[in-house]
Amino acid sequence: MNTKFFLLLLALLVSQVSIASPQIQHWTTEKGARVYYVHAPELPMVDISVVFDAGAARDQLLSGTAVLTNAMLDEGAVDLNTDQIAAAFADVGARFSSSAERDMASVGLRSLTEESALQAALALYTKVLTQPSFPESSFKRIQKQILLGFQAEKQSPSALASRAFYKGLYGNHAYATMPAGTEQAVSKLTITDVKQFYQQYYVARNAVVVLVGDLNKSQAQDVAEKVTSGLAAGEAAAKIKPVVDLTQAQTIQIDHPSSQTHILMGQPGMSRSDADYFALYVGNHILGGSGLVSKLSNEIREKRGLSYSTYSYFRPMRDLGPYQFGLQTRNEQADEALKVMQDTLVDFINQGPSEAELIAAKQNITGGFALRVDSNSKIVGYLAMIGFYGLPLDYLETFKVKVNAISTAQIKQAFERRVNPNNMLTVMVGGKAK
Amino acid sequence: MHMLNKFKQGMWLILALPTIVVADVSEFQLENGLKLIVKEDHRAPVAVSQVWYKVGSSYEHNGITGISHQLEHMMFKGTENLGPNEFSQIIAANGGRENAFTGRDYTAYFQTLEKDRIEVSFRLEAERMRKLKIDGAELLKERDVVSEERRMRTDDNPKSLLREAFNATAFVNSPYHHPVIGWMSDINNYEVDDLNDWYQKWYAPNNATVVVVGDVEPQAIYELAQQYFGPLKPEAIATLKPQIEVEQRGLRSIKVKAPAELPYFMMGWKVPVVKTAEISWEPYALEVLAAVLDGGSSARFARQLVRGDEIAASVGAGYGLFSRLQDLFVIAGTPAKGNTVDELKLAVREQLNELKQQVITPQELARVKTQVVANAVYERDSVFYQAMQIGMLDTIGIDWHLGDEYVDNVKLVTAEQVMAVAKKYFIDDSLTEAELVPVSVNKEAEMTGVANEH
Numbered sequence: 001m002n003t004k005f006f007l008l009l010l011a012l013l014v015s016q017v018s019i020a021s022p023q024i025q026h027w028t029t030e031k032g033a034r035v036y037y038v039h040a041p042e043l044p045m046v047d048i049s050v051v052f053d054a055g056a057a058r059d060q061l062l063s064g065t066a067v068l069t070n071a072m073l074d075e076g077a078v079d080l081n082t083d084q085i086a087a088a089f090a091d092v093g094a095r096f097s098s099s100a101e102r103d104m105a106s107v108g109l110r111s112l113t114e115e116s117a118l119q120a121a122l123a124l125y126t127k128v129l130t131q132p133s134f135p136e137s138s139f140k141r142i143q144k145q146i147l148l149g150f151q152a153e154k155q156s157p158s159a160l161a162s163r164a165f166y167k168g169l170y171g172n173h174a175y176a177t178m179p180a181g182t183e184q185a186v187s188k189l190t191i192t193d194v195k196q197f198y199q200q201y202y203v204a205r206n207a208v209v210v211l212v213g214d215l216n217k218s219q220a221q222d223v224a225e226k227v228t229s230g231l232a233a234g235e236a237a238a239k240i241k242p243v244v245d246l247t248q249a250q251t252i253q254i255d256h257p258s259s260q261t262h263i264l265m266g267q268p269g270m271s272r273s274d275a276d277y278f279a280l281y282v283g284n285h286i287l288g289g290s291g292l293v294s295k296l297s298n299e300i301r302e303k304r305g306l307s308y309s310t311y312s313y314f315r316p317m318r319d320l321g322p323y324q325f326g327l328q329t330r331n332e333q334a335d336e337a338l339k340v341m342q343d344t345l346v347d348f349i350n351q352g353p354s355e356a357e358l359i360a361a362k363q364n365i366t367g368g369f370a371l372r373v374d375s376n377s378k379i380v381g382y383l384a385m386i387g388f389y390g391l392p393l394d395y396l397e398t399f400k401v402k403v404n405a406i407s408t409a410q411i412k413q414a415f416e417r418r419v420n421p422n423n424m425l426t427v428m429v430g431g432k433a434k
Numbered sequence: 435m436h437m438l439n440k441f442k443q444g445m446w447l448i449l450a451l452p453t454i455v456v457a458d459v460s461e462f463q464l465e466n467g468l469k470l471i472v473k474e475d476h477r478a479p480v481a482v483s484q485v486w487y488k489v490g491s492s493y494e495h496n497g498i499t500g501i502s503h504q505l506e507h508m509m510f511k512g513t514e515n516l517g518p519n520e521f522s523q524i525i526a527a528n529g530g531r532e533n534a535f536t537g538r539d540y541t542a543y544f545q546t547l548e549k550d551r552i553e554v555s556f557r558l559e560a561e562r563m564r565k566l567k568i569d570g571a572e573l574l575k576e577r578d579v580v581s582e583e584r585r586m587r588t589d590d591n592p593k594s595l596l597r598e599a600f601n602a603t604a605f606v607n608s609p610y611h612h613p614v615i616g617w618m619s620d621i622n623n624y625e626v627d628d629l630n631d632w633y634q635k636w637y638a639p640n641n642a643t644v645v646v647v648g649d650v651e652p653q654a655i656y657e658l659a660q661q662y663f664g665p666l667k668p669e670a671i672a673t674l675k676p677q678i679e680v681e682q683r684g685l686r687s688i689k690v691k692a693p694a695e696l697p698y699f700m701m702g703w704k705v706p707v708v709k710t711a712e713i714s715w716e717p718y719a720l721e722v723l724a725a726v727l728d729g730g731s732s733a734r735f736a737r738q739l740v741r742g743d744e745i746a747a748s749v750g751a752g753y754g755l756f757s758r759l760q761d762l763f764v765i766a767g768t769p770a771k772g773n774t775v776d777e778l779k780l781a782v783r784e785q786l787n788e789l790k791q792q793v794i795t796p797q798e799l800a801r802v803k804t805q806v807v808a809n810a811v812y813e814r815d816s817v818f819y820q821a822m823q824i825g826m827l828d829t830i831g832i833d834w835h836l837g838d839e840y841v842d843n844v845k846l847v848t849a850e851q852v853m854a855v856a857k858k859y860f861i862d863d864s865l866t867e868a869e870l871v872p873v874s875v876n877k878e879a880e881m882t883g884v885a886n887e888h
Binding site for chain 1: 801872
């Protein structure tokens with residue numbers, strides 16, 4: 001770096017000002033749903049998301065139940081059929097959304113705050129959320145589509161790799177299957193399974209309500225009450241059984257007629273409330289979490305041109321989410337690329353980060369903090385995470401301080417303790433080298 | 435349909451809302467020809483800075499296809515004053531997010547930063563606008579990176595393979611014929627001189643537009659731009675040949691065999707876009723038509739083909755009214771299990787016939803317009819998207835104010851106009867069809883030859 005650039009950089013870093021975090025307000029509805037609200041009056045719109053502890057981790061005998069239940073909500077409610085629901089949301093410019101991952105199942109609404117539009121959208125959203133009718137014909141259609149989705153997976157090396165990776169990582173744990181489930185299980189699902197799942201998990205005490213937008217506090221309170229009052233109070237979901245660490249290295253090779261081999265490597269990583277969260281997060285930022293400037297990208301892409309994309313990330317979940325490394329490269333050089341990835345990890349565990357690397361990472365993470373909360377939709381994501389995982393309300397306010405408090409020694413120590421390169425799962429999907 | 439009555443009131447009220455107040459946008463031009471557009475958005479203490487160059491794959495000729503994209507990669511690999519990857523390191527140290535993208539009609543570079551650091555972006559972008567250094571060894575490595583990118587995005591993705599062959603069939607002499615990433619044999623043969631020539635030809639202040647959106651003061655940004663971009667020398671920019679696509683005289687149809695599990699098809703008709711339209715309302719009528727077919731879960735495709743008849747697993751309509759050259763209105767889909775591509779195509783044709791024979795209902799038209807008004811509000815949740823809209827329009831040679839007029843132009847569309855464009859443009863003589871024929875993934879041993887031959 002030449003002197004001019006360095007001075008400029010220094011001047012800019014010194015002038016760094018602290019950025020206020022969004023003011024989060026929190027309360028509990030009469031039925032027991034926990035509400036997280038941020039007032040954002042700048043645009044005449046509001047985002048509402050109700051998040052249930054009803055993800056695929058809650059699937060019992062048949063995987064895919066959580067996803068199918070979630071997808072069925074806007075298929076019918078009270079006296080309305082699918083077409084009527086879809087048309088009514090569209091007629092007021094509202095967007096309904098729903099999704100289910102392993103932990104969370106979300107039901108969302110984005111609406112204008114113009115009074116009549118908002119009231120119409122809210123009334124409909126509340127019906128869909130609290131009084132879905134689960135029509136049999138819709139169930140069969142969606143079931144058929146999910147089954148077709150499994151077939152589509154078979155033409156995607158990255159989808160095949162993900163499925164094998166989670167299975168290898170989690171064995172008998174609920175995190176082991178893809179949220180959509182397996183062909184075998186989904187074919188056996190019935191509408192009764194879906195209704196039971198809804199009754200047990202789509203309940204107020206198992207819900208977090210997120211509100212961000214142009215509603216004042218009392219409006220927000222009314223909305224939160226309105227959308228949850230029709231839910232049964234129910235009970236919060238029980239704890240899921242703990243994830244077990246891998247005890248030995250394993251490599252899974254899947255043949256696929258692709259020109260590239262997709263490589264995933266990893267092990268169970270960390271949870272959202274992990275004591276090592278910041279040490280592991282900042283450490284991984286240096287190793288593989290900072291895009292083009294990470295060590296992995298430097299070794300694999302910059303120095304050797306082996307892959308377009310290479311990364312590592314912790315995906316913190318209720319329990320230990322995966323610590324995942326990935327790249328894709330032409331079949332002939334798959335072994336070479338894997339070796340570089342492994343060596344980069346081992347080297348990082350042995351050496352730890354340098355002071356300069358840590359400073360750069362902190363500058364990147366804290367210097368860009370405002371970018372994390374610069375839109376309503378990003379704030380919605382953080383509120384859902386804080387509410388769902390029970391993180392402290394000052395999570396965003398204290399984030400920079402906690403990142404800045406991490407030392408190179410803490411990172412090295414946390415990686416030595418938590419990441420074991422001798423017990424890695426490796427999945428390789430691709431063709432044989434020609 | 436009692437729901438309609440219930441919500442009618444709300445529907446009309448929204449339509450009566452005033453068009454979104456146009457945010458504060460300032461436009462400047464430096465003496466060297468660089469255009470600067472600043473849009474104020476003070477919701478959060480951040481700003482995005484984007485540099486748009488008028489160059490992309492539609493500027494390329496055969497033999498060097500994809501070179502704009504390869505050059506985009508090389509822009510991170512060092513300049514007179516920056517080592518390879520140092521650009522990214524400095525942005526990262528300033529808490530920034532950055533990347534770049536190449537399209538048919540543009541190449542753009544962006545950084546999102548806390549508002550006080552836009553200077554870093556300008557300083558670095560000005561440096562690489564005129565002082566790029568392309569090193570032979572770096573190019574060899576980066577060519578490999580791009581060929582891996584191509585394998586990932588296209589070669590190992592059956593739908594992408596089909597799309598590539600489809601475009602190459604629909605367009606004969608228009609440069610929309612070739613893929614943005616380039617053909618593999620072209621990628622493998624770029625030389626340093628090719629890249630230098632391309633850079634010299636297109637990367638200059640008088641061929642660039644800088645767009646900044648965020649919590650900034652326009653005059654201060656203008657002064658920063660003068661300071662950093664002001665001293666750069668302009669270049670004589672070549673005038674592009676028009677390369678107007680020859681008239682299509684009859685249906686074109688291709689098949690692509692690839693390792694896949696599910697069939698898929700694409701149909702594309704040559705249609706006007708805002709830039710090429712002789713009748714100015716037609717692109718907006720096509721936009722409404724696309725939304726009537728595929729504007730979400732209430733639109734006809736979802737309602738009648740995915741639900742109703744359950745003949746499609748998925749089916750969509752795509753039309754972009756902002757491009758530099760004539761483009762396609764595309765319908766693509768996968769049949770439901772138990773149905774064939776031909777059955778689904780027939781159902782799609784019936785949908786189009788209905789549009790030709792009957793005007794869309796007032797409810798459908800009102801619904802589309804309401805969604806357009808609402809989306810214009812929702813889009814403002816992202817500073818990046820706002821900058822993107824301005825930069826893209828300006829770079830394809832359209833007054834960016836048209837982005838703000840978009841809502842009004844859609845609101846003016848009538849049901850009769852939608853029927854008129856359906857009749858005029860959905861004709862077989864300008865149709866290109868492509869079908870993905872799955873070759874079982876497990877029988878790859880039987881696969882011979884190149885998948886995308888046509």
